[in-house]
Amino acid sequence: MPDQIDPGACRLYLITPPRIDPGTFPDVLARTLDAGDVACLQLRLKDASRDEVKRAIDALRPVAQSRNVAFLLNDDAELAAQTGCDGAHLGQEDGDHEKARALLKDATLGITCHASRHLAMQAGEMGADYVAFGAFFPTTTKDAQHRAEPEILEWWTSLFEIPSVAIGGITAENCAPLVRAGADFLAVVGAVWNHPDGPEAGLRAMNAAIANASAG
Numbered sequence: 192m193p194d195q196i197d198p199g200a201c202r203l204y205l206i207t208p209p210r211i212d213p214g215t216f217p218d219v220l221a222r223t224l225d226a227g228d229v230a231c232l233q234l235r236l237k238d239a240s241r242d243e244v245k246r247a248i249d250a251l252r253p254v255a256q257s258r259n260v261a262f263l264l265n266d267d268a269e270l271a272a273q274t275g276c277d278g279a280h281l282g283q284e285d286g287d288h289e290k291a292r293a294l295l296k297d298a299t300l301g302i303t304c305h306a307s308r309h310l311a312m313q314a315g316e317m318g319a320d321y322v323a324f325g326a327f328f329p330t331t332t333k334d335a336q337h338r339a340e341p342e343i344l345e346w347w348t349s350l351f352e353i354p355s356v357a358i359g360g361i362t363a364e365n366c367a368p369l370v371r372a373g374a375d376f377l378a379v380v381g382a383v384w385n386h387p388d389g390p391e392a393g394l395r396a397m398n399a400a401i402a403n404a405s406a407g
Contacts, residue, residue, distance in 0.1 A: 221258075
């Protein structure tokens with residue numbers, strides 16, 4: 192597992208906007224990553240073709256990796272392994288998790304576990320490098336059919352060493368309970384990319400909120 196996403200103090204897990212312009216977004220991403228601490232970047236382009244995703248990987252992976260930010264691909268472990276990504280994040284319906292684990296070898300594999308303790312334990316037993324719980328808050332990024340409570344983070348952290356990622360509607364204003372519950376990473380989209388003062392300000396706000404919650 193890349194050092195960027197080893198457990199420790201809570202850190203930011205940044206997910207790309209649902210749509211990007213591969214011509215201009217690399218520069219936007221570079222400025223954003225330079226604004227503060229980011230553990231990893233997940234490329235998540237649900238509506239893009241495989242060729243579009245490949246082009247996005249080629250454009251964005253060097254930006255992230257040159258800044259020691261782990262670059263993960265959503266949904267597709269095979270493509271992640273083929274294109275030099277640091278790993279993949281898979282939902283419950285995204286193929287065979289055990290085959291993905293074998294395919295990715297020493298690369299990172301993260302698994303969505305919704306609000307299920309059972310799914311999380313299954314993922315851990317199968318060799319996932321992190322488990323993702325959520326959604327914790329309403330979100331416009333995806334149709335969240337599952338709602339999680341901070342208690343699941345407390346439970347997981349008290350029993351297992353595998354890192355946890357909290358996801359779903361997380362902002363600088365509402366993230367404190369998740370940090371205090373033991374989340375190793377906070378996955379965000381809109382809190383950064385839709386910030387009224389721009390993504391750099393959004394990233395700085397998230398970093399400050401995490402630091403404040405950790406100190407409190």
